[in-house]
Amino acid sequence: MIGISTIFFLETLAYASTLALLSLGLSLTYTTTRVPNFAHATIASIGTYVLLTVVGLMRLRGLNIYLYSIPAAFITVGIITLLQYVLVLKPLADRGNGLIGLMISTLALDIILMGVINIYADFLLQTFKAKKVKLQVRDQPALRSYDARIELFGQNVNVSGLVAFATLIAVAILLWLLLNKTKTGIAMRAAIENPALAEVLGVNVNRMYMLAWFLAGGLAGVGGVFMGMVQKISPAMGALLIVSVFAGSIAGGITSVFGSMLGGLLVGFAENFGPYYSSLLLNMDMTGYDKMFSLGIIVVVLLLVPGGLASLDLSGLKKRLPLLRAGGVEVSGE
Amino acid sequence: MPTALELVDVNAGYGKLHILYDISLEIPEKEITVIVGPNGSGKSTLLKTIFGLTTIYSGDVIYRGVNIAGKKPHDIAKLGIAYLPQVGNVFDNLTVEENLRMAAHDFPKTAAREAIEEALEMFPVLKAFRKRKAKTLSGGEKQMLAMAMAMIRKPDLVIFDEPTAALAPKIAVQVLKEIVRLRDEFNKTIILVEQNAKRALEIGDKAVLLVSGRIQFKGGPKELLTHPELSKLYLGLK
Numbered sequence: 001m002i003g004i005s006t007i008f009f010l011e012t013l014a015y016a017s018t019l020a021l022l023s024l025g026l027s028l029t030y031t032t033t034r035v036p037n038f039a040h041a042t043i044a045s046i047g048t049y050v051l052l053t054v055v056g057l058m059r060l061r062g063l064n065i066y067l068y069s070i071p072a073a074f075i076t077v078g079i080i081t082l083l084q085y086v087l088v089l090k091p092l093a094d095r096g097n098g099l100i101g102l103m104i105s106t107l108a109l110d111i112i113l114m115g116v117i118n119i120y121a122d123f124l125l126q127t128f129k130a131k132k133v134k135l136q137v138r139d140q141p142a143l144r145s146y147d148a149r150i151e152l153f154g155q156n157v158n159v160s161g162l163v164a165f166a167t168l169i170a171v172a173i174l175l176w177l178l179l180n181k182t183k184t185g186i187a188m189r190a191a192i193e194n195p196a197l198a199e200v201l202g203v204n205v206n207r208m209y210m211l212a213w214f215l216a217g218g219l220a221g222v223g224g225v226f227m228g229m230v231q232k233i234s235p236a237m238g239a240l241l242i243v244s245v246f247a248g249s250i251a252g253g254i255t256s257v258f259g260s261m262l263g264g265l266l267v268g269f270a271e272n273f274g275p276y277y278s279s280l281l282l283n284m285d286m287t288g289y290d291k292m293f294s295l296g297i298i299v300v301v302l303l304l305v306p307g308g309l310a311s312l313d314l315s316g317l318k319k320r321l322p323l324l325r326a327g328g329v330e331v332s333g334e
Numbered sequence: 335m336p337t338a339l340e341l342v343d344v345n346a347g348y349g350k351l352h353i354l355y356d357i358s359l360e361i362p363e364k365e366i367t368v369i370v371g372p373n374g375s376g377k378s379t380l381l382k383t384i385f386g387l388t389t390i391y392s393g394d395v396i397y398r399g400v401n402i403a404g405k406k407p408h409d410i411a412k413l414g415i416a417y418l419p420q421v422g423n424v425f426d427n428l429t430v431e432e433n434l435r436m437a438a439h440d441f442p443k444t445a446a447r448e449a450i451e452e453a454l455e456m457f458p459v460l461k462a463f464r465k466r467k468a469k470t471l472s473g474g475e476k477q478m479l480a481m482a483m484a485m486i487r488k489p490d491l492v493i494f495d496e497p498t499a500a501l502a503p504k505i506a507v508q509v510l511k512e513i514v515r516l517r518d519e520f521n522k523t524i525i526l527v528e529q530n531a532k533r534a535l536e537i538g539d540k541a542v543l544l545v546s547g548r549i550q551f552k553g554g555p556k557e558l559l560t561h562p563e564l565s566k567l568y569l570g571l572k
Contacts, residue, residue, distance in 0.1 A: 189428065196387070196419065199408050202439070204408045
């Protein structure tokens with residue numbers, strides 16, 4: 001790409017893939033319970049602390065980091081998110097709480113989790129000291145120097161961007177197979193679309209929602225791992241990210257899981273490339289204005305395509321494509 | 335006829351909103367029981383109560399000797415009771431085949447495939463639409479799909495909530511014919527709630543008139559149709 005170094009592109013790719021993983025999960029939970037989960041990004045940062053723990057205590061380097069921290073983060077954060085649904089949201093919803101009540105409960109949980117992460121960080125600090133691990137638990141710079149490196153276009157680069165993007169693609173394929181080709185997946189889509197009907201057909205809708213929350217949390221945890229590879233690690237890092245995650249979800253169409261994934265990628269690239277190109281263009285430093293681009297995307301999408309990218313009807317385009325290729329003009333009447 | 339389902343002094347509603355009062359009712363096996371009544375009389379609530387979708391304050395719902403009051407809908411579905419809601423009775427964003435697969439979601443693979451083929455034999459109109467999304471079907475076709483989905487689970491008792499609502503009269507007659515066929519050819523017990531009382535009572539074996547959440551009449555459909563006061567007051571028949 002014009003004027004962009006391979007390193008910058010790969011860092012952006014890692015960030016954008018992280019956002020895509022988070023936006024996708026946010027949509028998955030939103031479509032089940034119809035509550036925007038404001039704790040989603042802080043939940044992801046638990047994944048970052050799983051990474052920090054694994055790297056520090058197991059003294060991992062290179063690709064081993066991903067091999068251990070991705071499954072660990074997926075399971076840990078998946079379970080925590082499942083507990084959020086089972087212990088907080090479900091009981092509140094059963095007692096008749098509406099959207100506002102549930103939404104505020106996710107905000108409360110966000111604050112609580114941030115506190116818990118801080119407590120854990122202190123615990124980790126003691127452990128690191130005792131084991132002589134040279135890592136910070138607050139304001140630890142991204143773990144770039146621990147990453148594996150490869151030669152790409154004549155440059156020696158970190159693999160985080162490539163691993164993150166490959167993970168995202170793998171997740172997308174697996175999720176598509178799960179939702180379209182398995183009994184559980186079809187039952188989950190059914191439970192999301194029409195819970196009452198799914199229930200009368202014998203689907204345990206609550207169990208499907210539990211699975212959706214576990215998956216969403218697990219994917220957020222995986223996103224958290226990549227966050228730690230390209231961003232400064234601190235307990236409050238989720239708070240900075242949540243706006244971008246929502247931007248990705250809304251841009252993609254909040255009820256569409258795959259749309260949100262695309263939305264997350266779009267927002268991720270815009271937040272990095274936007275400030276870069278506008279700095280060049282305006283000849284001033286725009287690096288602090290990254291969120292302006294994600295929020296700008298929300299505004300533009302909501303104005304032009306209120307349903308998000310996923311609501312774009314491409315069927316008309318599909319019909320026209322053969323005509324365009326043939327160079328013909330559409331003739332009315334079939 | 336032996337009794338398939340029995341409600342004993344049931345009081346039910348939604349949360350604190352009490353809607354049904356002291357409902358005692360016997361549903362005879364392999365017959366069509368028609369429930370009629372004015373708007374807001376609690377007909378749909380009665381069906382939902384059988385299926386565990388309301389709050390039951392007191393009373394019993396006995397199905398084959400087992401009290402199912404308070405059981406979860408997905409557990410009741412596994413006992414051989416099917417319920418076709420009034421609206422949203424198919425998954426619009428799934429294809430016809432996926433809808434059918436959904437209905438057979440907890441069957442082993444080969445059993446599911448067989449059940450789907452059987453259901454398609456019962457409702458051959460659907461064969462042409464296998465790969466189409468349910469939202470592209472007409473109202474009548476959707477109703478057929480909903481029935482096929484219910485039949486896949488081989489229920490003994492099928493509960494219909496206004497299956498002809500929003501259908502053209504000609505299609506509505508067709509749907510009711512299918513319901514009669516379920517009784518005559520497949521020996522199903524049927525509970526049918528209908529807005530168009532006359533049409534439904536003509537095919538029913540037993541009639542129940544519900545007014546303001548209480549049973550006003552139980553007996554033969556003809557008796558209700560020709561009842562001098564009730565038919566005029568509550569069914570708009572002269």
